[in-house]
Amino acid sequence: MSTKTISHVAKLLTNGSSKVILLSGAGVSTASGIPDFRSAGGMYDTLRPELLTASDKEKKLMEQDPTYVVSWDIFKTNPLPYLEVRRPFILGLHEDDIWKPTLYHAFSQLLSDKNKLLRSYTQNIDGLDYKLSIPTEKLISCHGSLATISCEGCGAPMETSTFTNLVKTQIKDIYKTDSSAPKKSTPIKCPSCSKPLVKPSTVLYGRNLPAEFHDNAQTDATAANILIVAGTSLTVFPTASLPQMAASPNMTRLVIDRDTATGFRADINIAKNPNDIMLEGDCDSVFLDIIEEAGWLEDLTKYKDSLCESSKNLLEGRLLYASKAKSE
Structure with missing residues (x-):
């Protein structure tokens, strides 16, 4: 330099x-x-679709293009892969405050x-x-941003503490770092529209x-x-x-x-x-x-x-x- x-x-x-x-x-x-998603060793480079709650077709699409896991195309019908991949990031920001x-x-x-x-x-x-x-x-x-939570369907917000607790108790830990995590993921439904589309307010691929x-x-x-x-x-x-x-x-x-x-x-x-x-x-x-x-x-x-x-x-x-x- x-x-x-x-x-x-x-x-x-x-x-x-x-x-x-x-x-x-x-x-x-x-x-x-916080890992760099695109570099060697980042989330996309190390993504293991076989660990995610997804159909064979969805897993194949993620193998071909890892960014598919954070796309609107899959989230609108199956939000669980997104939440499973994002679980440690959500808890790290809102619950553990490990990111500074x-x-x-x-x-x-x-x-x-x-x-x-x-x-x-x-x-x-x-x-x-x-x-x-x-x-x-x-x-x-x-x-x-992961800092706020809302429904991708109706736009209704959710308290971060409520969402964080639901992620902790309803979304499995594919990284095997939380022994208290459930063994199986279940959808998190929006209290306003009842659709399982609640997530951090991040922009999915395919959205504006x-x-x-x-x-x-x-x-x-x-x-x-x-x-x-x-x-x-x-x-x-x-x-x-x-x-x-x-x-x-x-x-x-x-x-x-x-x-x-x-x-x-x-x-x-x-x-x-x-x-x-x-x-x-x-x-x-x-x-x-x-x-x-x-x-x-x-x-x-x-x-x-x-x-x-x-x-x-x-x-x-x-x-x-x-x-x-x-x-x-």
Whole structure:
């Protein structure tokens, strides 16, 4: 990673006129222990349809395309595979509170605190963007969120505590980590319409994105002068079209990812556009570098205890190093 590039990014961010839009994917949450669905070892890569409550035809379709498990096509007639796959995520967020924000989320918060954040678009459904104090109007969950529960049929909401208890007692544990889980899954019915379509308010494949994405994306892409794309493969549209919307001579587009090919899939190419930047590395480490170079390390400490263990340890190590360097 180029120190000069980090310095350049920090200088852009600390400029008084900087207005930033963010686009994040699963890579910004992996430090919290949430798996990256699309990478090797992620949910789609390791999906085992034979463990799910599904017909032979449904299992075959999931073998051919793992994303079928989170599609409207199967959910509308058989919601159990979705709930079985999502069970540990639902319980982890609502019951165990084992998921906490990462340094990316703290960076987003700092941008908001400094009135530099125009909007944060996330493809993640984990709800971590909402666990600090960014105003909700600045957050757009492009693919919905596990944080709220509703019926996919009639739209009626359900209390998260009620839903979590039903998931725990009615949905089997295919991951074999909960000995108290039932051996067989039974549908969770909506109290309003009696259909078994209650689920976290995530966007299934085959369903429309929230209207707020379409209402704001083009306007934000024009109003901002910095776009930061982090931890996403940019393969799912229409959210992946945001970098194209933001292509202009006055826009700096920064991609942070472990896969350098990501930037080229986003049509971001530093060989063609000097305003485009690619930083390769783990999101937590790169964002901490940027925060430190921008002089925001002290501001970050107020959120230290809200961070996941991995992010917190990384920050504490950096603070200790900075303190020693200052005293020498």
